[in-house]
Amino acid sequence: MRAFIFPGQGSQSVGMGSALAAASPYAREVFQEVDDALGQHLFKLMSAGPDSDLMLTENAQPAIMANAIATLRVLEREGGVRLADKADFVAGHSLGEYTALCAAGAFDLPTTARLLKLRGQAMQAAVPVGEGAMAAILGADRDKAQAIADAAAEGEVCTVANDNDPSQVVISGAKAAIERAVPLAKEMGAKRAILLPVSAPFHCPLMRPAADAMADALEKVTLQSPLVPLYANVTAAPVADPAMIASLLVEQVTGMVRWRESVLAMVAGGVHDFVELGGKVLGPMVKRTAPDATATSVVTMDDIEALLKAL
CATH class of the missing domain: 3.40.366.10 (Malonyl-Coenzyme A Acyl Carrier Protein, domain 2)
Incomplete structure (x- = not known):
């Protein structure tokens, strides 16, 4: 098929x-x-x-x-x-x-x-420009990426947006939360995290x-x-x-x-x-x-x- x-x-x-x-x-x-x-x-x-x-x-x-x-x-x-x-x-x-x-x-x-x-x-x-962001979490599955997002949220929106494949998950949400997630990702066992060049935080609340x-x-x-x-x-x-x-x-x-x-x-x-x-x-x-x-x-x-x- x-x-x-x-x-x-x-x-x-x-x-x-x-x-x-x-x-x-x-x-x-x-x-x-x-x-x-x-x-x-x-x-x-x-x-x-x-x-x-x-x-x-x-x-x-x-x-x-x-x-x-x-x-x-x-x-x-x-x-x-x-x-x-x-x-x-x-x-x-x-x-x-x-x-x-x-x-x-x-x-x-x-x-x-x-x-x-x-x-x-x-x-x-x-979402006004500059208030949202997205980041790719590499070397992490969805559960690990969600744990990273949860740890970075601090009361703001931060969640998995795209579960692309076993080694690439994208998170989305408030800019400050996503920026906190990038250094956290490596600390929590991901290979690395990269801010994406997007103009809005897609696929989140x-x-x-x-x-x-x-x-x-x-x-x-x-x-x-x-x-x-x-x-x-x-x-x-x-x-x-x-x-x-x-x-x-x-x-x-x-x-x-x-x-x-x-x-x-x-x-x-x-x-x-x-x-x-x-x-x-x-x-x-x-x-x-x-x-x-x-x-x-x-x-x-x-x-x-x-x-x-x-x-």
Whole structure:
């Protein structure tokens, strides 16, 4: 069995999608459709920067999605591949969950772009700049990372945000608490902790205003049943019911991304082949979590052609 998986924030970089757009009209079509939906020249920003603008959450989220969907569109149109024929499940890391749902036909592309633009804006607005932070705890499992977060909290929000793989967990919360956690991590047995260059403390209770904004937005859009089930971030379990998916997308804004558990659950469910579209971040996480699984990251035309031979 196979899962198509889609990356989250942090996989953006200036130049993303440019080579694909130069090589395929189907990729250009996706980027134009996203530009039209947002009323901005997002692809120009993806291609040429500046990096400071692309890093903004409201731009990074739809850009990462557009790049992944363009990769899938080329695979489908030029390779004659249908997702429903080649994938048994989809999953995405944080914003990648929206990409996964778009890939599986639950959201159309313009709706996905607009939802992610709004999600980025709402997440940024939820906590004033400079009041929240995130840090990666390396060489620690989730329990150890949570113990570090608890020790650093001192009454402030500080909790596990992303359980990525057995050796990488991200914590999120009030800036002062996260800054206390960084030196504490090594003292408490982690290899090290690194402050992340993010503009807001994602996936923690401080994001409640953004969750409310997404609840309102999701009530106003059409969400179809996906062509294949989605492994949801907050449950690490498959879901196909549109109402339940919408509820989980809201919960995801403040909830933990249970990526390690999702990978293990997919493997336990029979998935042995993971294909990451539009990034090179999740594949290594999969391998660190499930060393016996196959993980392929697909970004370039050469990657697409190699995948087509393997499918």
